[in-house]
Amino acid sequence: DAGVIQSPRHEVTEMGQEVTLRCKPISGHNSLFWYRQTMMRGLELLIYFNNNVPIDDSGMPEDRFSAKMPNASFSTLKIQPSEPRDSAVYFCASSPWTSGSETQYFGPGTRLLVL
């Protein structure tokens, strides 16, 4: 199994530009999570999906952030317009969730720098 796949691994963009991060979960996993990691705030859950449906997006910081999961094998996190304070590492994780007691498998992350 290839594990959770994220692309791009690194992204440098200018303030105001649109950024799209992509994630392919592990095949057969029905839950997908987007996290953001910064030095100041640590790891924070942004949004999670169960069976392609967004369950909790309370962690999404602003309307500039949006996430979609059009099918079981693909999800995107979009920031439009991007700002320097969005610079962080964004992780995607997936889980074979049945009861909430399963572990999550993390991708390698996307390092985003907004200039």
Next chain:
Amino acid sequence: KQEVTQIPAALSVPEGENLVLNCSFTDSAIYNLQWFRQDPGKGLTSLLLIQSSQREQTSGRLNASLDKSSGRSTLYIAASQPGDSATYLCAVVDGTGKLIFGQGTTLQVKP
């Protein structure tokens, strides 16, 4: 609101030493508690998962304990090695199924 705290924030030990990392959480209503390892520039790797009904889990040189009533967990690493150098993150799954992370303990094991 669930809060997870890890102490110490950083730890440096000589190779071969046994060590304990601490994690505390404010709300005992958890599904489980997990310990993760994060290497610099990498994602997270799950080390141990303790269900809320369990007291401890072991994997090789790692042993994690859970005391739900007091809101505490410890990760014990036996006979530490330089390859154990990494950041260790504690996380609890709350009643809504979300993982809430601590800030992590950065461990350095010196040869």
